[in-house]
Amino acid sequence: MKITVRIHDGPLAAAERWSVEGAGAVVCFDGIVRPTEAGQPIAGLSYETYDPMAERELARLALEAIERFGLLAVKVEHSRGQVDHGACSFRLRIASSHRKEALAAADWFIDRMKQQVPIWKKPVPVEQTEEMAR
Amino acid sequence: MKITVRIHDGPLAAAERWSVEGAGAVVCFDGIVRPTEAGQPIAGLSYETYDPMAERELARLALEAIERFGLLAVKVEHSRGQVDHGACSFRLRIASSHRKEALAAADWFIDRMKQQVPIWKKPVPVEQTEEMAR
Numbered sequence: 001m002k003i004t005v006r007i008h009d010g011p012l013a014a015a016e017r018w019s020v021e022g023a024g025a026v027v028c029f030d031g032i033v034r035p036t037e038a039g040q041p042i043a044g045l046s047y048e049t050y051d052p053m054a055e056r057e058l059a060r061l062a063l064e065a066i067e068r069f070g071l072l073a074v075k076v077e078h079s080r081g082q083v084d085h086g087a088c089s090f091r092l093r094i095a096s097s098h099r100k101e102a103l104a105a106a107d108w109f110i111d112r113m114k115q116q117v118p119i120w121k122k123p124v125p126v127e128q129t130e131e132m133a134r
Numbered sequence: 135m136k137i138t139v140r141i142h143d144g145p146l147a148a149a150e151r152w153s154v155e156g157a158g159a160v161v162c163f164d165g166i167v168r169p170t171e172a173g174q175p176i177a178g179l180s181y182e183t184y185d186p187m188a189e190r191e192l193a194r195l196a197l198e199a200i201e202r203f204g205l206l207a208v209k210v211e212h213s214r215g216q217v218d219h220g221a222c223s224f225r226l227r228i229a230s231s232h233r234k235e236a237l238a239a240a241d242w243f244i245d246r247m248k249q250q251v252p253i254w255k256k257p258v259p260v261e262q263t264e265e266m267a268r
Contacts, residue, residue: 017148019220024168027240030160032153034231086153097168103241106161110233 011087031090050118145221165224184252
């Protein structure tokens, strides 16, 4: 059983290789910042995390997911600060023996995270970024 | 809307970067050959594909998934021939605007694939590989 949790400043880099002994299913979920929010174009999203509670809560959820779904390993990464649209701000990786529990656990984890983990996002308007670039 | 389907000889290499314009969720599912089959240790699995029907059926399922779940893109890769345990023999990538449909589509796709796509696997016994190595 293995849990890794990390909050990074800025967008997440491309996923590095992750192999888990005995796994038959590995799910990687990437949350990408979309170019619009509530129908309005945005430059990106800015994430605020309540530290160190955010990491602790993510780890607690990972442990609960492992116990509830019988997983082999969970790795979760989240951004702090600004992430431009098109970039990755959240990555969840789950390894399990079989497929069904890995996919169900990913869905469960993200639902819980949005409810329980102290991470907030706010849209960064397109204008703001353009002004800052001058 | 974008569909990519490929059957490769042998195990699949690590996933290369895959970005889809406007996506908010990208799910990557890797099916890994486990070290046992029906409780017996195995060297790996050997996959037989009925070509070109296997690729055609995978593409048809990808199209159906896109329509059914409102996805942006689907990429599916499968191995042909021997894949040792610990290596990846199947990779499904799905991009969508939102999370729920991407995860649901992955589960749906794999269920259908196992029922409908003419790809068969058989275990490669540990002894057989050892004998071949002599």
